[in-house]
Amino acid sequence: MNLRATNLELRTPRGEVLQQGVNFELSSGEVLVVRGENGAGKTTLVRTLLGMNGEATQLDNRFERIAYLPQLVEKEFFIPTSLRDLLESLGVRELSTRLLSTAQWSRLWNQASGGERQKALLTAALARPADLYVLDEPFNHLDPASKIRVVEWMRELQGDGAAFVLVAHGLEDVISGLPTKEILLRSRGEA
Amino acid sequence: MEALLLYMPNVVGAAFSAVALFLMGSYFLSRGQTLKTMVLGQATGLGITLGFLIEILGHGDAMHHAWVSPLTSIFATVIVFALLQRFRFGGQRTTAMLVVAFLFLLSLNYIITAMVPQLESHFSNAFLGDLATASGAGAWEMVAISVMAMIYWSQARSALMGDAFREFALGLKTPLRDGFGLLSLALFGESIRHFGFLFTLGAVCIPAFFAAQAAHSRTQYFAFGAGVAVIGTLVGFGTSLAAGNLPTTSMVIVCMTALGTGVMLLRSR
Numbered sequence: 001m002n003l004r005a006t007n008l009e010l011r012t013p014r015g016e017v018l019q020q021g022v023n024f025e026l027s028s029g030e031v032l033v034v035r036g037e038n039g040a041g042k043t044t045l046v047r048t049l050l051g052m053n054g055e056a057t058q059l060d061n062r063f064e065r066i067a068y069l070p071q072l073v074e075k076e077f078f079i080p081t082s083l084r085d086l087l088e089s090l091g092v093r094e095l096s097t098r099l100l101s102t103a104q105w106s107r108l109w110n111q112a113s114g115g116e117r118q119k120a121l122l123t124a125a126l127a128r129p130a131d132l133y134v135l136d137e138p139f140n141h142l143d144p145a146s147k148i149r150v151v152e153w154m155r156e157l158q159g160d161g162a163a164f165v166l167v168a169h170g171l172e173d174v175i176s177g178l179p180t181k182e183i184l185l186r187s188r189g190e191a
Numbered sequence: 192m193e194a195l196l197l198y199m200p201n202v203v204g205a206a207f208s209a210v211a212l213f214l215m216g217s218y219f220l221s222r223g224q225t226l227k228t229m230v231l232g233q234a235t236g237l238g239i240t241l242g243f244l245i246e247i248l249g250h251g252d253a254m255h256h257a258w259v260s261p262l263t264s265i266f267a268t269v270i271v272f273a274l275l276q277r278f279r280f281g282g283q284r285t286t287a288m289l290v291v292a293f294l295f296l297l298s299l300n301y302i303i304t305a306m307v308p309q310l311e312s313h314f315s316n317a318f319l320g321d322l323a324t325a326s327g328a329g330a331w332e333m334v335a336i337s338v339m340a341m342i343y344w345s346q347a348r349s350a351l352m353g354d355a356f357r358e359f360a361l362g363l364k365t366p367l368r369d370g371f372g373l374l375s376l377a378l379f380g381e382s383i384r385h386f387g388f389l390f391t392l393g394a395v396c397i398p399a400f401f402a403a404q405a406a407h408s409r410t411q412y413f414a415f416g417a418g419v420a421v422i423g424t425l426v427g428f429g430t431s432l433a434a435g436n437l438p439t440t441s442m443v444i445v446c447m448t449a450l451g452t453g454v455m456l457l458r459s460r
Contacts (some may be wrong), residue, residue, distance in 0.1 A: 006282055051264070052363075052364070068288050070361045070362065070363060073360060073361060073362050075359060075360045076360075077221065077355075077356060077359065077360050078217070078220050078221040078223075078355075078359070078399075079221055079352065079355075079403060079406075080403065080407060080408060080409060080412055081352065081356075081408045081409045082408065082409070085349075085352075085409055086353075087354075088349055088357055089349050089350070089352040089353035089356060090356065090357070091351045091353060108407070108408070109360070121361075134195075147385075156216055190406060
C-alpha cells in the first residue's frame, strides 16, 4: 500500500491556492513529516489527503484504513461527558491506559487539561486499527514523558506496517528514533 | 382533576413531546446549531401558514385537506435547511446570517397572514400555540412520533454524541444521519403544527441548557433534562388549567425555566 502525490495543488475550501507542485510518496512502515510556516497549508494538505477538500486527481491513495487526529480545538462540549464516554462515542471499544490512567479517563472533557484532551484524542486515533495514521500536531500540549510514550506507540504500529503522516513543528528531538521522510511547505511557494 | 382527565391526550402528548424534543435538542445544541434550530422552526411555521393559504385559496376553508400543511411545512423546512447548508460564512457572520434568516421568515409569515385575515388564528396557533386546544388525534400522533424518536435515540445515542463531538469540538463536518434527520423533521414539524413554535423551541432549548449547567456527568444530564421537560410541562399545563385564563404554552415555558433555575442553583451550592 502507498500514497503518491504528483504536482499536487493545495486549495482552501474557498478555492484559494496555497501550494502548487507538491510531490511525495509514502509506503507502508514509513513516516512522512510535513513542516512549514503558519498558513503554508499543512492542515490543508492533511484535509486534502483525507478527501475533506474534495477529490484531488493528483493524489493516488492506496491505503484503505485511515485514522485521523485533528488539531486540538480548545472548545467545550455542550453535554458534560467523560473522556471515557467520548472515546466510546468515537467508536473506540477498548480503553487504553498507555497515555491516560483509569482515573484520568473519568474526567469530564470540559474539565480536562489540554494535555489530557490531546492524550484522549491520540488514544482515539492510535487505538484504531489502520494502515495510515494522519496526525495533525500530535505532540501539542504533551509533556516530554508523554511524547516519548506516543513515539513508542507509533514505533510499535510502524513495526506492524503502519505508515504515518505527521504535521508538526519542532519534532526533531522527539522522533529522532523514527526513520522519516520530510516535506517543507513554504509560504505561498513551491514545496 | 376533571380538567386533567379531559385533557389527558394533550397532557400525555405534550409530556412525551417535551422529552423527545429535549433529546433532539441535545444533539443540535451539541453541534452548535441553536440558532439554526430557531430558523428551521420559523421555516416550519411559514410552511404551515402556506399550507393553510393553499387550502383557503382552493376551498374557502382551512381544514378541508388536513394533509396540505404537513406537506408544505416539511417542504419549507427542507428547502431552508438546504439553503443554510449551502451558505456558510464562518464564525460571527454565520450567526448574523441566521438572525437575518429568522427575521426574514418571521416577517414573511406575518405579511402573508396580514394579507389573508382568515390565516390569523392559524399563524397565532403555529407561533404561540395552545396545548389545550390541540386535537386529541394530533396529541396521540405526537406520542407515537415521540416514542419512535426516543427508541431511535436510545439505540443510537453514543453514535449521535460522537457525531456532535466531531462536528463541534473537533471541527469535522459530520452529516446528519438519515434516520435521525427524518425523525427530527417529523417530531419538530408536527410539534410546531400541533403545539406551536414557542412550546417546541422551549422544549428543545430550556431543559438542555439547564441540564448542561447542572449536571456533572452524561447520565445526570439526561436525567435532569428529562425531569425538567416532563415536570415543567405537567406543572405548567396543570397550573394553566387550574387558573383557567393563563396561556398553556407560556406557563409551560415559565415552569420549565423556573424548575431549571432551581435545579441549577441547588447544584451550584
